[in-house]
Amino acid sequence: MKTKQFAFGIAVATACALTGTPSQAAEKLNVLCAADDQWCNLMESTFEKETGVDVSMVRKSSGEIFAQIKAESRNPKVDIWWGGTGDPHLQAAAEDLTVEYKSPQLDSLLDWAKNQAKDGSYKTVGIYAGALGIGYNEELLKSKGLPAPKCWADLTNPAYKGEIQMANPNSSGTAYTTLATVVQLFGEEKGFEFLAGLHGNINQYTKSGSAPIKAAARGETTLAITFMHDMVKQVKKGFPIKVVAPCEGTGYEVGSMSIVKGARNPETAQKFAEFALRADIQSLAADAEAYQVPSNASATVPDEAPKLSDLKLIEYDFATYGSSDTRKRLLKRWDDEIKSLPR
Numbered sequence: 238m239k240t241k242q243f244a245f246g247i248a249v250a251t252a253c254a255l256t257g258t259p260s261q262a263a264e265k266l267n268v269l270c271a272a273d274d275q276w277c278n279l280m281e282s283t284f285e286k287e288t289g290v291d292v293s294m295v296r297k298s299s300g301e302i303f304a305q306i307k308a309e310s311r312n313p314k315v316d317i318w319w320g321g322t323g324d325p326h327l328q329a330a331a332e333d334l335t336v337e338y339k340s341p342q343l344d345s346l347l348d349w350a351k352n353q354a355k356d357g358s359y360k361t362v363g364i365y366a367g368a369l370g371i372g373y374n375e376e377l378l379k380s381k382g383l384p385a386p387k388c389w390a391d392l393t394n395p396a397y398k399g400e401i402q403m404a405n406p407n408s409s410g411t412a413y414t415t416l417a418t419v420v421q422l423f424g425e426e427k428g429f430e431f432l433a434g435l436h437g438n439i440n441q442y443t444k445s446g447s448a449p450i451k452a453a454a455r456g457e458t459t460l461a462i463t464f465m466h467d468m469v470k471q472v473k474k475g476f477p478i479k480v481v482a483p484c485e486g487t488g489y490e491v492g493s494m495s496i497v498k499g500a501r502n503p504e505t506a507q508k509f510a511e512f513a514l515r516a517d518i519q520s521l522a523a524d525a526e527a528y529q530v531p532s533n534a535s536a537t538v539p540d541e542a543p544k545l546s547d548l549k550l551i552e553y554d555f556a557t558y559g560s561s562d563t564r565k566r567l568l569k570r571w572d573d574e575i576k577s578l579p580r
Contacts, residue, residue, distance in 0.1 A: 266505045267314060268294040269302045271321025271410065272492070273447060273467070276525035280319065283521065284512055290505055298445050299325045299410030306334050306497055316500040317509055322410030322446075323353050323363065324417065326493035327559025330360035335495040338362075338507060342514045342533070350532035353491045356556045363491040364513055365522070365529035368548050369414055371481040372468040373460045374453045381459065388484040389419065392460070393434030401438045402449035403462040405576075407568055410490065411446025411463055416567055417558040418488030421551055432575050439580060454478055464490065465543040466528040473526060473541060486549040492529060 266284075270277035274296050281294040297305070299321030306315060306329060318326070318335075329335050337359045343351060350363030371386050378385060383396055392401060404412035420428040440458055443449055449461035450468050454476035461468075468480045494513055496506045512518055519531035523539040530542055557563055 264288070264290040264502065264505045266290050266292045266502050266509055267316045268292060268509070269305065269315050269318045270294050270296045271299045271302055271318070272296075273470075273525070273527060276522060276527040277320070279521060279525040280513070280518075283518065284509060287512070288508065290508070298404075298408045300406070300408040300413065301444075303329055307332065310334055310498070313497050313499040313501070315497050316502045316506040317497060318495045319509070319513060320364065320492050320494070322414050323361065323491040323493040323555055324413055324559040324564060325410055326361040326495050327353075327357050327555060328561045328564050329495060330357035331559075331561045334498055335360040336498045336500075336503075338496050338510060340510060340514055342511065345516070345534060346514070346532045347534050349491055353493055353555065356559065357493075357495075361493045361495040362510075362514070363532045364494050364519070365492040365527075365531055366489055366545060367464045367466045367492065367529040368482070368489040368543055368545060368550060369411070369418055369462070369487045370465040370468065370543075371460060371462055371483060372450045372453055372465075372471075372478050373481070374456060374458075375477040375479050377453075377456055377459045377477075383459065385479070386460065386481055389422065389431065389487075390485070392438065392462075393431060395437075397438040397460060399438065399440045399580075400459040401435070401462070402441050402443060402452055402458040402460070403435075403439060404446045404449060405442040405444060406571055408444045409446040412442075413564070413568070414488050414490050415462055416571060418551065418553070420567065421488065421554065421558070422485055429570065429574060432571070433578060436575050436578050437580055442576070450478065464529075469528045469541050469543065470526050473528075480543070482543075482548050484549075486551045488551055488553045489545065491532075491555065 277296045281292045303325040353363035406412035406416045447467040450463045452458045453461040454471040471478045516533040516535035519533050519536035528539045528542045
């Protein structure tokens with residue numbers, strides 16, 4: 238009898254060692270990341286190393302992430318959404334797809350990050366900021382004898398036909414920021430007139446917001462509309478990219494973070510949120526060649542990051558253009574009136 242009990246004990250111990258008891262099982266976290274791959278990977282590996290949490294992180298564009306979270310709302314598979322433009326984060330908050338979480342670090346953040354949290358009823362928070370601009374391949378532009386753009390209005394010049402690339406605003410937060418920016422700059426009707434003129438010069442609408450400037454760096458397109466920090470990354474790699482802050486003024490993003498409603502690992506999601514808001518973690522961005530402005534006031538801003546204070550930024554209305562109704566309406570109008578036009 239004792240022999241049987243001993244054998245049973247060994248079997249149980251072996252099973253526990255192989256499978257882990259609930260108290261021994263590693264914490265898990267499912268993250269959707271809308272920043273560049275290199276930064277997503279750095280965040281994943283650093284958090285895993287510091288905490289021992291088993292992180293599953295997938296990189297997608299902001300619009301894709303929003304669509305996934307909405308589709309999975311009855312059975313969420315994601316715990317936290319990190320990065321990407323703030324407008325879809327605000328829409329997710331408005332549609333009750335994310336949950337309120339007030340970090341103890343809120344007071345350490347810059348005003349634009351705190352305002353993002355307030356606008357989203359504390360269901361999201363700003364983690365970085367970056368300005369929109371025009372980038373072009375200087376060598377390609379010169380070889381084709383094209384003028385260097387200085388303003389948004391320049392991009393409708395027929396000389397640029399087939400020379401410009403931007404992302405699709407349905408999938409890309411960058412491109413939606415572009416759409417919302419021109420509407421705020423020129424008014425909705427004139428803004429859509431501009432987009433129609435721009436459309437004739439577009440060679441491709443990409444899925445990812447950073448893809449156009451990468452294509453320009455490779456010489457696959459001459460001009461690109463994207464965030465300036467993505468352009469700086471290509472400059473740092475040695476590509477002949479010039480960065481333009483449009484003369485009329487430009488919009489900017491507040492890259493954000495949101496915990497998903499019904500998350501399977503809510504406490505671990507909060508742990509990641511605190512990690513992501515820390516000054517030392519935000520200061521690591523430059524190691525991933527990410528040149529956004531961090532939201533923690535004590536974080537180190539990369540030397541190469543475009544200085545927002547030196548730029549002519551519009552008073553971007555995040556509350557309005559991040560609202561569910563406005564975003565849906567503008568995207569539908571873009572699909573109906575711009576995407577369907579011949580090129």
